[in-house]
Amino acid sequence: MEKISYSIDRLGEEITNELKRLNNQKPPKAVMLVGGGSLTPNLPKVVAENLGLPENRVAIRGIDAIQNIKLHDTDYFGPELVTPIGIAIAAKQSPVQYMTTYVNEQPIRLFEVKSLTVGDSLLAAGLQFNKMYGKPGLGLVLTVNQQAITVPGYHGEPPEFTKNGQPCSLDDPITNEDRITVVKGKDGLPAKVTIQDFMDSVPSFTVFVDKKKVFLDTFIEKNGKQAKPSDGLFDGDRLTLSNEFTVEHVLRSNRLEHWLQKMKPFYITLEGKEIFFPPLTGKLLVNGKMVRPSHKLQPNDKITFEEAEIPSWGKIAIRKQLSLEKQNSSLFSRGTPFII
Structure with a gap:
């Protein structure tokens, strides 16, 4: 008794706490203990003390407390008989049948308390559905225009269920001796x-x-x-x-590099000095406005080229007020020497 007194006190405390919870935190007027556990030494006394009741208000009752039963060939009516007799009475009043199914060849027994389905059988077998689905495939992490983008892999496939060799769903009804097979879903493919x-x-x-x-x-x-x-x-x-895209990109991809050549500044070298002639340079136009080759294009832009005036030495001399009678002066036009 000394060795088990702590366990008895704890058991009595748990019983009385549950009684109070069910009775709105108030102790009942009396307590009847039944079942084999009620024979635990000193348990009625511990329960009475925890509830603040006199000891005679907590009693052990045997099967004599059960009405409408007849016992043959026995003189013992102890409380441990209450449990098996109660089970027998409940089974007679509300019979419970069971069936046997096989999940991946493992026998599973189910009580027929309702219309049973394939899902009930799988739950009774302890299968974890979240582990039966295929894992998603590996994703990709890319950088598109300096922005990180995640591309997920393909979803895993759901598990496959068959009943007696035929495809089925979790809601399909089952009968005794049905054989159910579960195949894990295939894993998803990597992102592509x-x-x-x-x-x-x-x-x-x-x-x-x-x-x-x-x-x-x-x-x-x-x-x-x-x-x-x-x-x-x-x-x-x-x-x-x-x-x-720039104008230069479009011209080069369309074999119009000669437009770019004609845009180079026109100049001559006179006595070692470069003299530029802007009016004699070709003009690159976008929508009628002069632009540089690096100009960025917009949809439906119209690119045209305006040819430069064909130069003559007379016109050059007039523009720069040069004397054509001057001797021994070297004149170069884009690398071509002339003597005036």
């Missing part, structure tokens, strides 16, 4: 993207070069190198997409 998937965010456009329609593709650069729309992307790749 190409440059083309990102090009919608940078629309292309058209311009007109000397009344000719020119389509400008998006400028693509992957990891510092020029790339194609069909190229695949991998984790950590850095992608640059741009639709900022």
Whole structure:
């Protein structure tokens, strides 16, 4: 008794705390203890003390407290018989049937308290549904125009269920001896993207070069190198997409470099001194306004070129008030020497 007194006190405390909880935190007028556990030494006394009741208000009752039963060939009516007899009475009044199913060849017994389904059988087998789905595939982390973008992998597949060899769902009813098979879903595939998937965010456009329609593709650069729309992307790749085109880019891609050559300043070298003639230089126009080759284009811009005036030595002399009778003076026009 000395060894178990602590456990008895704790058991009595738990019982009385539960009684008070069920009785609005008030002790009942009396307590009846039944079942084998009621035979624990000193338990009625401990319960009475915790509830503040006289000891005679806490009693142990045997099966004599159960009405409408007949016992044959026994003179013992102890409290430990209350539990099995109570189970027998409940089974007679509300019979409970059970069935056996097999989940991945493991037998599972289920009480038929309701219409049972495949899901009930799987829960009884202890399967964790969150672990039956395939894992998502690995994603990609990319940098597109200096902005970090995460591309998720493909979703994992759900598990597959069969009942007696036929596909089924979790809500399908089951019967005795049904055989249920669960196959874990396949894992998702890693993310797979190409440059083309990102090009919608940078629309292309058209311009007109000397009344000719020119389509400008998006400028693509992957990891510092020029790339194609069909190229695949991998984790950590850095992608640059741009639709900022200059006049020079368009002229060179359309084999009009000679326009750029004609835009160079026209000058002559007279006695070692360079003399420039701006009116004799070609003019590059966008929408009728003179621009530099580095000018950035907008959709539907119209690029034209205005040829320079064809120079003659007479016109040059008049513009700079030169005397053509002067001798031994070297004259150079873009590297070509002349003697005036």
